[in-house]
Amino acid sequence: MNASRxxxxxxxxxxxxxxxxxxxxHLAKDGAAGLSLRAVAxxxxxxxxxxxxxxxxxxxxxxxxxxxxxxxxxxAVKEAEAARDRTDFLGRWLxxxxxxxxxxxxxPHEYALLYGSPVPGYRAPEDTIAPASTSAEVFGRLVGDAFxxxxxxxxxGYPPAPASFAADAARIRDAIMPGxxxxxxxxxxxxxxxxxxxxxxxxxxxxxxxxxxxxATFDYAMRGLGRFIGLPE
Amino acid sequence: MNASRxxxxxxxxxxxxxxxxxxxxHLAKDGAAGLSLRAVAxxxxxxxxxxxxxxxxxxxxxxxxxxxxxxxxxxAVKEAEAARDRTDFLGRWLxxxxxxxxxxxxxPHEYALLYGSPVPGYRAPEDTIAPASTSAEVFGRLVGDAFxxxxxxxxxGYPPAPASFAADAARIRDAIMPGxxxxxxxxxxxxxxxxxxxxxxxxxxxxxxxxxxxxATFDYAMRGLGRFIGLPE
DNA sequence: CCGTTGCCAAGAGCGGCGCTCTCGTTTCGT
DNA sequence: ACGAAACGAGAGCGCCGCTCTTGGCAACGG
Numbered sequence: 001m002n003a004s005r006x007x008x009x010x011x012x013x014x015x016x017x018x019x020x021x022x023x024x025x026h027l028a029k030d031g032a033a034g035l036s037l038r039a040v041a042x043x044x045x046x047x048x049x050x051x052x053x054x055x056x057x058x059x060x061x062x063x064x065x066x067x068x069x070x071x072x073x074x075x076a077v078k079e080a081e082a083a084r085d086r087t088d089f090l091g092r093w094l095x096x097x098x099x100x101x102x103x104x105x106x107x108p109h110e111y112a113l114l115y116g117s118p119v120p121g122y123r124a125p126e127d128t129i130a131p132a133s134t135s136a137e138v139f140g141r142l143v144g145d146a147f148x149x150x151x152x153x154x155x156x157g158y159p160p161a162p163a164s165f166a167a168d169a170a171r172i173r174d175a176i177m178p179g180x181x182x183x184x185x186x187x188x189x190x191x192x193x194x195x196x197x198x199x200x201x202x203x204x205x206x207x208x209x210x211x212x213x214x215x216a217t218f219d220y221a222m223r224g225l226g227r228f229i230g231l232p233e
Numbered sequence: 234m235n236a237s238r239x240x241x242x243x244x245x246x247x248x249x250x251x252x253x254x255x256x257x258x259h260l261a262k263d264g265a266a267g268l269s270l271r272a273v274a275x276x277x278x279x280x281x282x283x284x285x286x287x288x289x290x291x292x293x294x295x296x297x298x299x300x301x302x303x304x305x306x307x308x309a310v311k312e313a314e315a316a317r318d319r320t321d322f323l324g325r326w327l328x329x330x331x332x333x334x335x336x337x338x339x340x341p342h343e344y345a346l347l348y349g350s351p352v353p354g355y356r357a358p359e360d361t362i363a364p365a366s367t368s369a370e371v372f373g374r375l376v377g378d379a380f381x382x383x384x385x386x387x388x389x390g391y392p393p394a395p396a397s398f399a400a401d402a403a404r405i406r407d408a409i410m411p412g413x414x415x416x417x418x419x420x421x422x423x424x425x426x427x428x429x430x431x432x433x434x435x436x437x438x439x440x441x442x443x444x445x446x447x448x449a450t451f452d453y454a455m456r457g458l459g460r461f462i463g464l465p466e
Numbered sequence: 467c468c469g470t471t472g473c474c475a476a477g478a479g480c481g482g483c484g485c486t487c488t489c490g491t492t493t494c495g496t
Numbered sequence: 497a498c499g500a501a502a503c504g505a506g507a508g509c510g511c512c513g514c515t516c517t518t519g520g521c522a523a524c525g526g
Binding site: 219 | 405427434
């Protein structure tokens with residue numbers, strides 16, 4: 001009975017995978033705004049209404065692509081970071097940053113879908129938060145490793161974190177940075193959006209006619225943020 | 234003859250202004266994806282094809298809204314920054330940051346249009362770059378003032394800017410930061426996208442279920458970036 | 467003063483979109 | 497073997513951006 005049920009469901013799973021594959025290709029080519037269920041159906045040789053058996057709406061298909069995208073970006077970040085010597089903490093951070101940037105440059109529309117403006121009528125289904133945190137987990141582990149190694153050496157002259165941050169710090173610590181004290185969490189939480197701000201600026205054209213050697217400038221900026229956290233040179 | 238021609242052109246200008254006003258309201262309510270020429274025309278009591286006399290395409294209307302948005306954001310930033318004591322450089326920076334964030338929170342869809350994923354088939358017409366730099370000019374003047382006042386006191390322990398940055402630094406210096414040395418320009422260029430990364434993270438939902446006191450955390454992070462540049466406490 | 471020119475609103479229409487509903491057919495569980 | 501569920505196809509609804517044509521109206525030149 002398992003075999004028979006899986007027979008039908010296997011076809012269904014394969015068709016859903018084929019739909020997402022085609023949709024991902026369309027997304028990569030034309031962006032989220034250009035993704036059309038009808039075009040995907042056409043390419044599959046189906047009639048448009050048949051698609052709705054598999055994805056009840058365009059937003060559901062987009063949600064699937066978002067989850068895929070978070071997983072792909074997280075994998076790229078993870079692999080880039082894993083290639084560095086475990087004790088080269090600044091190197092791991094830079095590898096993480098370049099890994100994200102390289103993936104974003106290779107998949108600009110997918111990056112925009114994840115970290116740009118939310119496209120659908122706005123929703124962030126529960127399913128997306130787990131894969132969305134993959135990159136942050138890599139970051140948290142890196143910061144935690146550096147702290148436990150006792151090598152964190154942040155430049156002085158910075159104000160302390162606000163008292164209201166303690167609760168957030170505790171939550172972040174429990175989730176991805178076990179054992180890390182509040183002020184380190186706070187600095188990490190400052191640097192983290194800086195990474196995405198830099199990638200988004202480059203990808204969304206804010207650096208046009210401003211910067212020329214984008215790779216070197218990005219590397220410099222991320223090095224600065226790494227030092228800001230306290231990662232040793 | 235001037236009077237007669239301007240008579241006709243005045244009506245035209247008024248109609249274009251009315252179109253952009255309605256379009257801006259639709260944009261604020263439904264986002265860029267929900268902006269429809271037909272809906273705007275309907276609200277104006279026109280037939281949809283008549284709109285094309287004034288804006289040849291939807292993208293042209295969006296471009297007009299983008300320019301308006303940059304001007305509005307720039308004005309908000311400028312006024313917030315101008316309200317601070319000229320010698321309170323960190324205060325001016327924080328006012329700039331909060332000014333941008335407050336404007337973004339009040340006009341999320343417009344912010345997304347400016348600093349989120351580029352929505353049209355992608356274009357950045359020349360007309361948009363001048364208004365886009367208003368905020369950066371405020372920032373550049375602030376950094377320049379602080380440098381000329383001799384109060385810049387950046388924490389040490391950071392690597393120098395890459396050699397390839399010199400040309401970019403010269404261009405930035407000429408445009409918005411006259412007299413500022415390369416390493417200060419480089420640090421400013423690191424902090425600047427950090428501001429937008431923080432605002433975008435908050436606005437695009439990346440902080441959901443992560444941070445609770447968003448205002449205090451933002452203030453802390455911007456304070457850190459201000460110190461990173463060297464603005465004195 | 468009148469004819470020409472050019473701007474304008476309106477209407478019809480094209481192709482495409484997301485999505486719904488109905489209708490035969492196939493497939494599966496019992 | 498039979499009823500239920502899943503399925504593909506087709507037609508259709510109301511949107512959308514955009515184009516083309518038509519007819520009215522005002523401005524300008526002879």
